Amino acid sequence: MQAGIRLYKCENTVDVLESPLVQNMGQLGYEHGLKYGSCHYYVDRKRDNEKMTVETTTKDPIFNRIYGVSFSTKELRKNYVVYLASLAKINHRAISRTQDLFLVHKTSPGSPIFLPAGTRLFNRLVQLMRSKYEEYEFQEIITPLMFNKELWETSGHWENYKNDMYAVVDANPNDTAGPAVPEVGLKPMNCPSHCLVYKSAPKSANDLPLRYADFTALHRNEPSGTLVGLTRVRKFHQDDGHIFCSFDDIGKEISKQLQMIAEVYSILRFDNYSLSLSTRPEKHIGTSDTWDRAESLLKTALDTSGIAYDIKHGDGAFYGPKIDIDVRDAYGRRHQTATIQLDFQLPERFNLYYSNADGSAKSRPVIIHRAVLGSLERMMALLIEYYEGRWPFWISPRQAIVIPTIDDSTSVKDKGIILEYADTVKRLLSGGSNSVKYLDRLYPATNTGVNSNISSQPNQNNPDTTSIRMKNYSFHVDFEKNYHQPTYKIKNRAKELNYNYHITVGLDNAQNKTINVKNYIENKNLGTIQIKDLQQEFMNKMDHYK
Structure with missing residues (x-):
């Protein structure tokens, strides 16, 4: 059966919409939480010295926006209000105020300050992951918070991620006695620094797979309007891990990471999470053949695991495809937490290699980016609401x-x-x-x-x-x-x-x-x-x- 389209006509307006147009407010039924906004949408434009100026007048038509939720009966509206009230009680910010878990100060928006109780909660999550690191043979390292522009240009982040990074400003720019200070950025992710660690000493096939883990803080320049509690922040920590392995080890390593995620989520009592395979985005680095190869490997690993998954076309990272795990919060919204990403690009950019067991030849390693909890801050928010503040011991x-x-x-x-x-x-x-x-x-x-x-x-x-x-x-x-x-x-x-x-x-x-x-x-x-x-x-x- 062919899919059709639905047209709605209201007076002189005809449009393709998912829901119908209404002629007056009386057709909305029993509404709740209506909000209003308006703006002029016709303007007079005048050229002045080759500069375009935009002016509005009181004669311009006004575009009114009304949005909210409506119900067919009073009983449905009443149930919805009760539902919203119950959600407000388990909001992670409200529970945090009661239990003194964290605060965010205006002098550092988007950077939570964990109070003693919140710090203990944070550390329990770190301890959980460290116990899994021992089991799955990860080695924890500590890396710097900032690096010169040169590193980000090598990794490709300066070209593809610069607008989401923080630059470090020279506190004494007038000091000309010393050498010139290069552009420096706070790291938004750990993978380039882990490449430096890998490259610091020669590697052989006997050294692989090599697994690094890192809890060092990351910074991303999120727009101020998107900052919400612990779910969207500018400074955060990840249970970040990178696996350097041979091509032949990819399937086995991905299966291990899927198993680790299943074990950790069982401990956290997450019984409703979903997996997805995110493929090549429009803005990416690397050849089409390399992307096809990487996507095929991830798909094979997921098929072998027997776990159901969706495909998100064009939602991969700019350096490679990935497997994402989403968890629903108390409001039913999905949050991406765990991730497994395959990367053939960084080994090329950093000229990484390992020698064969007999030293006869050199080969490129493959990097698997891996996080189980994802952002610890976001995971804490999800857990606060999931447990409603009534914590497992x-x-x-x-x-x-x-x-x-x-x-x-x-x-x-x-x-x-x-x-x-x-x-x-x-x-x-x-x-x-x-x-x-x-x-x-x-x-x-x-x-x-x-x-x-x-x-x-x-x-x-x-x-x-x-x-x-x-x-x-x-x-x-x-x-x-x-x-x-x-x-x-x-x-x-x-x-x-x-x-x-x-x-x-x-x-x-x-x-x-x-x-x-x-x-x-x-x-x-x-x-x-x-x-x-x-x-x-x-x-x-x-x-x-x-």
């Missing part, structure tokens, strides 16, 4: 809070006992060296000649070995210092900040070496338990990304 920026139970009837002596015990609980649950160092508070040494009750090693009276295992973990556990407030107020604030575990301790707990625990996020009351029981639960959740 392993990634939570506030994993537990210890709340001393003290009221006006508590004696000064008992208050001191409770506070010291609460502090001990906090330190034992935090992991690291404190998990061993503070055990002597629970199990005092029998040697009365010891002046301090805190030692670096557990003493012979300590029956607990769980805390020794805790040395290899790190958890964020807070100690509620405003214990003079009513307990219900403290707990309400802890709920607002979404602490996973609420731990209360009183005099009975201090005397019996126990704690009262509730998992607020999972709504489970663990009751009165031993400290080591909670330590074991912490470690189990971290080991299994729960």
